[in-house]
Amino acid sequence: MRETWVVGAASNRFGKMSETGREAGTRVAAEAIQASGLEPKDIGYTFVSNCFGAAERQGHVGPLVNSGLGIPDVPSCTVESACSSSSAALHEAFVHVAGGFADAALVVGMEKLSHLDTLAATSYFTLGADCAYETKNGATFPGLYATLATAYRSVYRTTPEMFGAIAIKNHANGARNPNAHFQKEISMETYLGSPMIASPLRLYDCCPFSDGAAAVVVAAKEFVKQPVTEPLVIRASARSGSIMDMQDRPDLLGLPATRTAADAAFRQAHLGRRDIDFLEVHDCFTIAEALALEDLGFLPKGAGAGAALEGITARDGRLPVNPSGGLKAKGHPVSATGAAQVVEIFEQMNGRAAGREVPRAETALAHNVGATGGSCSVHIFSRR
Numbered sequence: 001m002r003e004t005w006v007v008g009a010a011s012n013r014f015g016k017m018s019e020t021g022r023e024a025g026t027r028v029a030a031e032a033i034q035a036s037g038l039e040p041k042d043i044g045y046t047f048v049s050n051c052f053g054a055a056e057r058q059g060h061v062g063p064l065v066n067s068g069l070g071i072p073d074v075p076s077c078t079v080e081s082a083c084s085s086s087s088a089a090l091h092e093a094f095v096h097v098a099g100g101f102a103d104a105a106l107v108v109g110m111e112k113l114s115h116l117d118t119l120a121a122t123s124y125f126t127l128g129a130d131c132a133y134e135t136k137n138g139a140t141f142p143g144l145y146a147t148l149a150t151a152y153r154s155v156y157r158t159t160p161e162m163f164g165a166i167a168i169k170n171h172a173n174g175a176r177n178p179n180a181h182f183q184k185e186i187s188m189e190t191y192l193g194s195p196m197i198a199s200p201l202r203l204y205d206c207c208p209f210s211d212g213a214a215a216v217v218v219a220a221k222e223f224v225k226q227p228v229t230e231p232l233v234i235r236a237s238a239r240s241g242s243i244m245d246m247q248d249r250p251d252l253l254g255l256p257a258t259r260t261a262a263d264a265a266f267r268q269a270h271l272g273r274r275d276i277d278f279l280e281v282h283d284c285f286t287i288a289e290a291l292a293l294e295d296l297g298f299l300p301k302g303a304g305a306g307a308a309l310e311g312i313t314a315r316d317g318r319l320p321v322n323p324s325g326g327l328k329a330k331g332h333p334v335s336a337t338g339a340a341q342v343v344e345i346f347e348q349m350n351g352r353a354a355g356r357e358v359p360r361a362e363t364a365l366a367h368n369v370g371a372t373g374g375s376c377s378v379h380i381f382s383r384r
């Protein structure tokens with residue numbers, strides 16, 4: 001395998017876009033390529049994610065992005081893996097470049113749903129669940145994650161303040177990220193007073209519906225020669241899966257796909273948990289951040305929920321988590337989310353995260369979950 005780097009990354013501000021998904025995706029792709037010092041003609045393959053393109057009556061976005069970049073002859077394909085789509089696209093790009101099938105590859109994720117109301121957006125999101133067993137019985141993602149939260153609370157001693165502290169931390173980080181959907185801090189009072197969405201999840205336990213686009217350029221070390229930015233070495237690119245329906249899982253106290261993807265990633269990287277300086281994890285709901293810390297192997301079972309309240313996961317804590325603001329505050333434009341986690345790590349390592357820097361960071365991990373964990377990606381990056 002060839003050593004493979006992230007050499008460029010860019011995203012727009014998440015929230016509500018006036019552009020179409022395709023326009024935003026093409027624009028951030030051009031920005032990521034420019035940041036890499038490469039040229040569009042250097043791209044050997046483009047992997048695009050756009051789960052809900054149908055909401056804009058647009059599929060087959062790869063050739064459109066490539067045409068907009070002036071490289072219509074470059075091959076492309078759409079990678080769909082629910083909320084983990086663009087990290088799955090990154091995995092494909094890594095496999096192509098590390099395996100020698102392309103010298104450089106482009107990953108682009110984009111999503112636009114803000115022209116839809118909450119009911120319609122929720123219906124699109126449930127395409128990522130099992131229609132026959134979950135959606136047809138009325139399950140939505142807030143409902144499914146509320147089930148995970150209920151299971152967790154029934155086994156481990158938790159308080160609402162523990163989950164509130166996760167939301168407060170991520171909003172505080174988002175307030176320092178100019179590309180975050182929500183750029184305002186919240187208090188415990190605001191959290192506790194927010195409306196119930198799906199008990200026990202309150203409004204501030206949930207990520208919002210966001211539009212957004214993010215892009216990443218990966219290239220073989222031997223192809224880049226003179227990097228114009230501090231590249232991220234891709235130390236591991238691991239994917240895993242698990243039984244999709246929650247009713248068929250042996251327990252609801254974690255996401256099995258996170259556990260297996262993390263173990264595979266640490267084996268690939270030849271690193272241990274203690275070697276990681278910060279994490280971008282999939283906190284679509286506050287319970288998801290708690291479970292991620294446990295399933296990734298950073299904290300023992302039952303310790304994830306209280307980590308934010310204890311200050312462990314603060315930017316200056318022992319294990320900084322989601323300095324970008326996470327899905328909770330930076331936002332969750334489904335197909336852009338995995339790529340955007342890499343954008344944050346790239347910005348951090350290049351000293352471009354002013355106000356929310358993780359001091360002296362050399363290594364970072366990105367964790368991106370598809371739906372309730374039917375699929376999962378874990379990537380590990382380090383400085384050269």
Ligand SMILES: CC(C)(COP(=O)(O)OP(=O)(O)OC[C@H]1O[C@@H](n2cnc3c(N)ncnc32)[C@H](O)[C@@H]1OP(=O)(O)O)[C@@H](O)C(=O)NCCC(=O)NCCS
Nearest residue numbers: 083118122125141142197203204206207208209284332371
């Ligand atoms: C929580 C949720 C139901 C709220 O939707 P809603 O009740 O229709 O909220 P609205 O869009 O009407 O917004 C009402 C207000 O709450 C804010 N808001 C909406 N969602 C928010 C969130 N998740 N966190 C904080 N504030 C939020 C809006 O900005 C708006 O504020 P304003 O009145 O100051 O402008 C919706 O965001 C949701 O379903 N989120 C989860 C998405 C999801 O399932 N993703 C997949 C994960 S696997």
